[in-house]
Structures are given as C-alpha cells and as structure tokens.
Amino acid sequence: MKTMKAWNFFVSAIFILLGVAVIALSREFPIEMGKGDPGSGFWPTVLGIIIIVLGLLLAMISCISKSDKLLIDLRMSSSGAKRVYWMLGLTVLFGVMMYVGGLLAALFVFVYLSMGVMDVKSKRERLLFSLVLVASVYLIFQVILKSPLPPPIFMR
Amino acid sequence: METVLASLGTIFQLTNIIGLIFGTGVGILIGAMPGLSVNMGIALLFPLTFSFSGISGILMLIGIYIGAVYGGSISAILLNTPGTPASAATTLDGWPLAVKLKQPGRALGISTTASVFGGIFSAITLMLISPILARFALQFSKPEFFALAIFGISIISSLSSGSMIKGILGGLLGLLIATIGIDAMSGQIRFTFNTIYLLGGVSFVPVLIGLFAFSQALVTIEDTFGKPQDTIHLNIERVLPTWKDFKKIFGTLIRSSIIGTFIGTVPGTGGDISSFIAYDQAKKWSKYKEEFGNGAIEGIAAPEAGNNSVTGGAFIPMLTLGIPGDGATAILLGALMVQGITPGPLLFKENIGTVYQIFFGLMIGNILMGLFGFSLQKVFAKVVNIPNKILVPLIFSLTFVGSYSYNNSMTDVFIMIGAGIAGYFLRKFEFSMSAIIIGIILGKMAETNFRGALMMSDGSFSIFVLSPISLALLIASLISLVSPIIGSLLSKRKRKN
Numbered sequence: 001m002k003t004m005k006a007w008n009f010f011v012s013a014i015f016i017l018l019g020v021a022v023i024a025l026s027r028e029f030p031i032e033m034g035k036g037d038p039g040s041g042f043w044p045t046v047l048g049i050i051i052i053v054l055g056l057l058l059a060m061i062s063c064i065s066k067s068d069k070l071l072i073d074l075r076m077s078s079s080g081a082k083r084v085y086w087m088l089g090l091t092v093l094f095g096v097m098m099y100v101g102g103l104l105a106a107l108f109v110f111v112y113l114s115m116g117v118m119d120v121k122s123k124r125e126r127l128l129f130s131l132v133l134v135a136s137v138y139l140i141f142q143v144i145l146k147s148p149l150p151p152p153i154f155m156r
Numbered sequence: 157m158e159t160v161l162a163s164l165g166t167i168f169q170l171t172n173i174i175g176l177i178f179g180t181g182v183g184i185l186i187g188a189m190p191g192l193s194v195n196m197g198i199a200l201l202f203p204l205t206f207s208f209s210g211i212s213g214i215l216m217l218i219g220i221y222i223g224a225v226y227g228g229s230i231s232a233i234l235l236n237t238p239g240t241p242a243s244a245a246t247t248l249d250g251w252p253l254a255v256k257l258k259q260p261g262r263a264l265g266i267s268t269t270a271s272v273f274g275g276i277f278s279a280i281t282l283m284l285i286s287p288i289l290a291r292f293a294l295q296f297s298k299p300e301f302f303a304l305a306i307f308g309i310s311i312i313s314s315l316s317s318g319s320m321i322k323g324i325l326g327g328l329l330g331l332l333i334a335t336i337g338i339d340a341m342s343g344q345i346r347f348t349f350n351t352i353y354l355l356g357g358v359s360f361v362p363v364l365i366g367l368f369a370f371s372q373a374l375v376t377i378e379d380t381f382g383k384p385q386d387t388i389h390l391n392i393e394r395v396l397p398t399w400k401d402f403k404k405i406f407g408t409l410i411r412s413s414i415i416g417t418f419i420g421t422v423p424g425t426g427g428d429i430s431s432f433i434a435y436d437q438a439k440k441w442s443k444y445k446e447e448f449g450n451g452a453i454e455g456i457a458a459p460e461a462g463n464n465s466v467t468g469g470a471f472i473p474m475l476t477l478g479i480p481g482d483g484a485t486a487i488l489l490g491a492l493m494v495q496g497i498t499p500g501p502l503l504f505k506e507n508i509g510t511v512y513q514i515f516f517g518l519m520i521g522n523i524l525m526g527l528f529g530f531s532l533q534k535v536f537a538k539v540v541n542i543p544n545k546i547l548v549p550l551i552f553s554l555t556f557v558g559s560y561s562y563n564n565s566m567t568d569v570f571i572m573i574g575a576g577i578a579g580y581f582l583r584k585f586e587f588s589m590s591a592i593i594i595g596i597i598l599g600k601m602a603e604t605n606f607r608g609a610l611m612m613s614d615g616s617f618s619i620f621v622l623s624p625i626s627l628a629l630l631i632a633s634l635i636s637l638v639s640p641i642i643g644s645l646l647s648k649r650k651r652k653n
Binding site: 004007008011015018022025029036037038039040042043044047050051054055057058061074078079080081083084087088091094095098099103107110111114115117118119120129133137141145146147148149150 | 347580606
C-alpha cells in the first residue's frame with residue numbers, strides 16, 4: 001500500500017471490525033428500550049453501529065473521491081520510517097529490560113542505543129549523555145520527588 | 157472578597173509559586189523548540205503534578221500551557237519556523253524584522269509584550285465572564301448536560317485537519333475507551349476481559365502520554381531524520397520595547413486580544429485561527445499597510461496578542477461547562493479531573509477557592525512569562541538550537557518515567573507504549589489525537605446523562621428536544637459537525653467558478 005487512498009480501505013476495514021466486535025460483546029449486557037434506563041449495553045451498541053456506518057462511509061468516499069489528498073505518498077518503508085521501527089524495537093527491548101533489570105538500567109541501555117538510531121556516531125557522547133540522563137532521572141524522581149522507580153527483578 | 161484574597165495568598169505560597177515559575181519556564185522552552193507541541197509538553201509533565209500537593213500541580217500545567225503558546229513565537233521569529241501552529245502568523249513579520257532588518261531583540265520584545273498583554277486581557281475576561289456563565293449553567297439538568305457533552309464532542313470535526321470522518325472516528329474510539337470498566341449506572345463490568353487492571357477503566361495518564369508525547373516523538377524521528385536542522389546565531393540586544401513602539405501597537409493589542417479571547421471561547425477553534433484573524437485585522441486597520449510582510453511590528457503584535465489571549469478564553473467553557481475548547485484544554489480538563497477537581501458549574505458553587513486560584517494562576521503566570529521573556533531571551537535563543545538527536549531520547553525517557561511514576565505500575569508503561577504506537581500510526585493516517593482524548597474525557601458525561609435523562613422521561617427521547625437549552629445545544633452540535641462539510645463544498649464551488 002503506497003497511498004492514503006489504499007490505507008483508507010485498510011483503516012475502514014479495521015474500524016468496521018471494531019464496530020462489529022463491540023456490538024457482539026455488548027450483547028452480554030441488557031438493552032431495554034422504553035423502560036427508562038436503556039441498559040448498559042445500549043450506549044456501546046449505538047457507538048458500534050455509528051463506527052460501522054462511518055467505516056463504510058470512509059471506504060466509499062475513498063473509492064469515489066478524486067482529491068489529491070488521497071494520493072499522498074504513505075509508504076511505510078522510507079528511511080525515516082525505518083528509524084521509527086528501530087526505535088519501536090528498542091522500546092520492546094526496554095520493556096523486557098525494565099521488567100528484569102529495573103528502570104534505570106533499562107533506561108541507560110535504551111538512551112545509549114536510541115542515540116545510535118538517531119545517528120550519533122560518537123560512542124563517548126552517547127555514553128556521557130546516557131549517564132547524565134539516568135543520573136538526573138534518579139536524582140529528580142527517586143531523591144527529590146520521592147517517587148520510587150521499578151527495581152530489578154531480584155530486588156523486588 | 158475573603159475567598160479572593162485567600163486564593164491570591166495561596167498562589168504566593170512557596171510550592172505553588174515554584175510550580176508556576178517552573179511550569180512557565182519549561183513551557184517557554186517546550187514552545188520554543190520546533191517539533192515539541194503545547195499538548196506534548198502538558199502530557200509529558202502531567203505525571204509530575206502528582207508529586208506536588210494541592211493546587212501547585214495544576215498551576216504548573218497552567219504555566220506550561222501559557223508558556224508554550226508564547227514560546228512558539230521565539231523560533232517563529234528567529235528561525236522562521238513556528239514552534240507551535242499558533243505562531244505560524246508571527247513568522248510573516250517576525251522573521252523579516254529579526255533577520256532581514258537585523259533587529260531580533262526588537263522583534264522578540266514586541267512579541268513578549270503582545271503575548272503578556274493578550275494573556276492578561278483574557279485572564280481578566282475569564283474572571284468577569286465565567287461566574288455569570290456558571291450561574292446560568294447551574295440550571296442545567298441531565299438532558300442539558302448530555303447535549304453539552306455532545307456539543308463538546310462535536311468540535312472534534314473541526315479539530316481534524318485531514319478527514320472529518322476520521323476525526324469523528326477518533327472521537328468514537330475515545331468514547332468506546334470510556335465505556336471500559338464498571339458502568340457507573342448499573343455497576344456492571346464492561347469490556348475488561350476479566351482483568352483487574354481494567355476494572356477502573358483505562359488509565360487516562362498513560363494513554364495521554366502515549367498519544368501526545370510518545371507518538372509525537374516517533375513522528376519527529378520520521379520527519380526530521382537525515383534532514384539538516386536549522387540553527388541561529390544572532391546577537392540579541394535590547395528586548396524591552398520603546399515607548400514609541402508600544403504606542404504604535406497599543407490599538408492592535410486591544411483589538412487582537414478581543415479577537416483572541418472571543419475565539420478561545422468557541423470550542424474547536426484555537427490559537428492558530430485567532431492569530432491569523434488578528435493579523436488580517438491588524439493589516440486592515442493599520443496606517444502602515446505597506447510594512448506588513450517586511451517586518452511590521454503590528455504584524456508581530458497582532459498574532460501574538462491573538463494567540464495568547466486564546467488561553468484565557470479557552471478556560472471559559474472548560475471551567476464553567478466542563479467542555480474543552482481544544483486539545484490543550486482537553487488535557488488540562490483531564491488533569492483537573494484526575495486531581496479530583498471536576499470543572500463545571502458546580503465547581504463555582506462548591507469550590508470557588510480553586511476557581512480563583514486558577515484565575516490568579518493564569519494572571520500571574522502571564523506576568524512571569526513576561527519577566528522570563530524580557531530577561532532570558534538569550535537562553536531561549538540557544539535552546540532553539542538543541543539537536544533532535546538529544547531531544548528525542550530525552551522525550552522517550554520522560555514518557556517511560558512519567559507513565560510509571562503516575563501509579564508506580566509497570567503495566568501503565570506498557571499501556572503508554574501501546575497507546576503511543578497506535579497513536580503513531582493513527583497520526584500517519586491523519587487521525588486527531590485531541591479527538592480521542594476529548595472522547596475519553598466526555599464519554600462518561602455523555603453516557604450517564606443520556607441514560608439519566610431517559611430515566612427521567614420514562615424512556616422518551618423527546619426530553620432532549622423539549623428543553624430549549626438542550627435543543628439549542630444539539631442544533632449547535634449539528635452545525636458544528638456539518639459546517640466543515642458545507643465550508644469545503646462552498647470553497648470547492650468558489651474554486652470552480
């Protein structure tokens with residue numbers, strides 16, 4: 001998928017599926033029309049229906065519209081986008097490391113590696129900034145604000 | 157009178173004034189850096205408010221809000237790149253005066269004066285108008301509150317710059333998120349998938365940080381990667397404006413402040429619209445029209461007074477009716493609610509002290525902003541040059557630490573990351589993050605009042621049109637939803653002709 005138009009079909013399909021799922025899940029809850037409170041299932045069902053209608057409308061408009069806006073290049077493989085995926089990978093790594101090694105250690109590794117993703121070549125600069133940042137976080141949150149940070153798994 | 161004086165005294169308590177000074181200073185820095193938005197700044201530093209007791213956290217957020225709106229003018233003037241969309245009009249005359257005519261100090265001084273003037277003007281208007289509006293809103297009952305919530309939600313159509321349908325879909329997504337957890341009316345548990353974490357609903361703060369800060373940082377990486385970053389090296393001399401300059405812009409300041417305050421009160425508008433309208437009006441009324449576009453000081457004063465006066469104006473519907481005027485006030489509204497303060501007419505009845513503290517916070521925050529602007533301009537000019545390769549890892553770190561410190565929960569960090577990744581793709585597909593947040597905030601209000609009103613009428617939907625206020629609000633919502641479509645159809649026809 002290269003253009004906004006193509007992605008719009010994907011987005012509308014996702015929203016239609018979401019609407020259907022919400023309606024299906026709402027069937028567990030009562031809907032009593034004409035008896036005062038329509039029940040806890042009414043509101044989400046209405047939202048689900050509107051989402052499906054708007055999803056269909058989005059697909060229809062994308063189909064018939066000749067607007068230039070729909071031809072915007074939306075390729076997900078530009079060099080900038082690739083850096084974003086690298087960063088997302090690092091975030092996953094951060095999540096795992098935070099769980100195992102605590103926040104400060106995970107943050108140090110994340111900042112060091114993410115500066116590499118941002119094209120900072122100098123290892124010394126990356127190391128120095130990571131250290132300063134982690135020390136600042138510890139000082140501000142743990143020492144000054146007395147807000148505890150997640151410890152490593154063996155200290156929990 | 158006693159409450160007023162007590163509230164003023166509260167503002168000057170050490171922690172409160174520190175919160176305000178810190179917020180205003182950080183806000184200016186955030187606004188000055190292109191790529192960081194007002195919304196991002198508030199979302200990023202929101203968790204810090206839990207470390208402050210009482211009103212000081214809220215004052216800090218107010219400081220960030222007004223500071224960031226002003227800070228956008230610094231990069232607009234020095235780099236020709238607006239720090240925030242609200243400062244786009246300032247580039248038209250700010251940059252030519254600073255760079256082409258080599259008077260950066262004069263340009264920054266005019267923008268600071270105008271911002272302070274506009275901010276204080278709108279804060280005074282807020283103090284005068286909001287109690288009257290709140291008294292009127294006290295007559296509201298469930299149907300009116302439902303209609304009000306719908307009106308608040310309807311503004312999302314004007315918040316979505318790309319597709320209106322996507323704007324509404326974003327809002328609906330927010331409304332859906334708001335249904336997760338225990339239903340306030342029946343006590344039933346909805347959409348929690350048997351997890352204890354979701355019983356109290358989706359945690360607002362991590363979602364907010366993910367949508368506004370984490371996703372924005374990802375977008376910044378994509379947009380700026382491999383591109384050279386603009387930097388400035390100008391000698392900034394005298395910043396205080398001369399009496400002659402002040403006299404020349406005084407009329408523009410008054411006019412633009414009125415425009416900005418009025419536009420701020422209209423939900424769905426914002427600083428970007430008001431600054432361009434104020435600029436346009438300044439040009440129409442000016443005796444020196446030929447100077448516009450070439451460094452006219454009125455051309456700097458108008459957009460800056462226009463966008464900063466929006467801040468006080470936007471507080472009017474937020475404080476009195478509990479509906480946000482734009483993305484930033486939506487976050488502030490959420491912040492107040494998380495802190496246990498529910499904006500709306502009852503706030504004026506039950507917690508008038510807090511209302512006055514917010515009024516004075518805005519007023520004093522604007523004065524502090526002026527003091528910062530006139531004394532630390534050289535520092536702010538340096539901040540504009542901070543490279544993204546440093547800024548981006550810093551933002552990510554703050555999102556991780558901030559979302560954890562809110563509730564000391566690792567799950568919140570994972571929720572934030574999930575919301576951030578979803579937000580990144582939604583941004584790419586031109587969805588509005590503000591629309592989602594407004595949906596989350598107003599979702600409960602809309603549903604409980606909708607069902608409550610139906611209980612009052614034994615299930616008859618006529619209750620929503622029999623009340624004149626409710627009917628008027630529903631019609632206004634319809635107009636708000638439909639007007640962008642009509643507007644675009646009219647402009648298409650105009651272009652064809």
